[in-house]
Amino acid sequence: MTLAKEPIAQPIQRSHTAGDFAREEVGLANRNSGLPLEALRYDVTPIGMHFLLTHFDVPFVASAQDWRLEIGGRVRTPLSLSLAGIQQLPAKTLRVTLECAGNGRANLVPRWQTQPWEYGAISTAEWTGTPLRHLLEKASIAPDAIDVAFLGSDRGFDAGREHNFGRSLKPDAAMNDDVLVVWEMNGAPLAPQHGFPLRLVVPGWYGMASVKWLKRIEVLAQPFDGYQQTPNYHYRHKREDPGVPVSTMRVKSLMVPPGIPDWYTRHRTVEAGSVELTGRAWSGAGVPITRVAVSINGTWSDAALDPPQGKYVWRGWRFVWQATRGEYVLECRATDANGDTQPVEAPWDSVGFGNNGVQRVPVTVR
């Protein structure tokens, strides 16, 4: 494992397109898993329905016994910790909603060719681990440290650069008591695909910050320049822009598509009468949701909000619709305590990050 960049070694054939989807995009959609939207009904996403975005391969770890987490770089006391040693530190459990930064990318026109998420890259889990700060305090960060890098054991190429997946946080963000080094998900040991035996969970941020299969923490006197920190995961209007780093989640909401689906088109058919529409809304950095509005063919009304379930957790909402025969488009739109509201049209982004445009659900009422 290394922080050094490697020369470009793989051909790159990707572009913006408004057309049909390439085989590579479909291959990624088959490997990676979205939440089926009907599972928005669960407060905590059941194991196996939580969305999954795996950049390289899921590492095969037969046993956690030999796993070591190395902490080095600009620290006074470099450490090599076993899982059992880490599990002796003070533990806590946090319920956290995570969204992939690329969620909604496939709804942009044109879109960048990569994992073609529509709406499903969003889920909630209960994570058990120890605050990262306990580890950093044990290692004692040197005064000249300005960045803390986290490296997973998953390795591969992206845009021709070979690297272990890696991300960083500034020291003050890393010392936040809610940033966890995690070994349990929903009360069970981490599943292999969620980072067994050890991962980071950074509440309030898009998912890329929550590094899986955590092998090394490197404290740095200069900004971390791994591929997934920069150039990747930046908002850019043009490919050549320097860009703005992707960080906390934007305010957003989704609804459970009502009625029953068509297999291929997923078009919904709903019985006329009283229909309870339900869904979830969330924002980033622990900012509360204050309002969700629902639109029936362009007429907006306020939904009722369920009680909050935690600082970093999506909030349930519900709205009773008196549905009469016809064709409809349903929408939902959330506002947070900062006064930020979802845009009706998604902001265009070069790689399709941070798409929080309103969801549209066409339904036939019969």
Added chain:
Amino acid sequence: MTLAKEPIAQPIQRSHTAGDFAREEVGLANRNSGLPLEALRYDVTPIGMHFLLTHFDVPFVASAQDWRLEIGGRVRTPLSLSLAGIQQLPAKTLRVTLECAGNGRANLVPRWQTQPWEYGAISTAEWTGTPLRHLLEKASIAPDAIDVAFLGSDRGFDAGREHNFGRSLKPDAAMNDDVLVVWEMNGAPLAPQHGFPLRLVVPGWYGMASVKWLKRIEVLAQPFDGYQQTPNYHYRHKREDPGVPVSTMRVKSLMVPPGIPDWYTRHRTVEAGSVELTGRAWSGAGVPITRVAVSINGTWSDAALDPPQGKYVWRGWRFVWQATRGEYVLECRATDANGDTQPVEAPWDSVGFGNNGVQRVPVTVR
């Protein structure tokens, strides 16, 4: 829930294509989950990595307490059974490899537009339940019965026909002691997406026979004509052929792609030297695997077979490759005890069922 067919109510816009993938195909690939091929390493697929093909929505079942399984039609004693009642019957646990009948569909040219599986719709789990025959013996099948239909609680449209997902078995197949009514997977209660609280598992058959969210068993004096029995799940060379019903799995093998991947293309890079290639091979109806051969750029050698793990379970294989720098295509090909061998080129099928053509893995050795 009804066995009756409903009139066509949804527009159908699907075709054969050799081109890029439609938005609907990508939507299905996002909802449904393939096994990431590196997870072929696990004897039993960890929860959350088992492939998933959900025709309609995953039903939301808050508690199993009110769930009833109805058994009716041509029986002497119609039954309405609780989950607790079924769990008092003699239980057994079977390790079973299941493959989706449409696995490999996206590798055909042209392909039918539906869930675009490449290789990943294959997994192995340990299923705990009671042999179906105990339930059928309790209900006592009438002498004129010629088919046994199984209906799930999942409902929707396909090709304009509204129906609950349903499949049937002939009475002698249904009475096989290894056909199970299941409530546990890998030692835990069924997850919602795998059929909570109750499902059928039909070992040796493609996955469509293993009806999830099992609500009703209907014993029939005529052949079951639900959409998923016919016209769907038939091998056809032309759309208008009457077709041959899809039933047991065809002989097949897959390998764990060696080395490390490129994020977008998944192209593999391998270090020169001794490389152990591993994978799995399986057939249908409990027929054992007798041989796996591996090809390096067209030169075939026999792989070593791991010990068998059960009648219905994929068999591990391994082959040590002395890899030298260059570009390669790796292939694997299984033979079963019936003497059936995978075809080098996949047999073309109108809806892409039963594709057991050999896998090809391009790799760069450096």
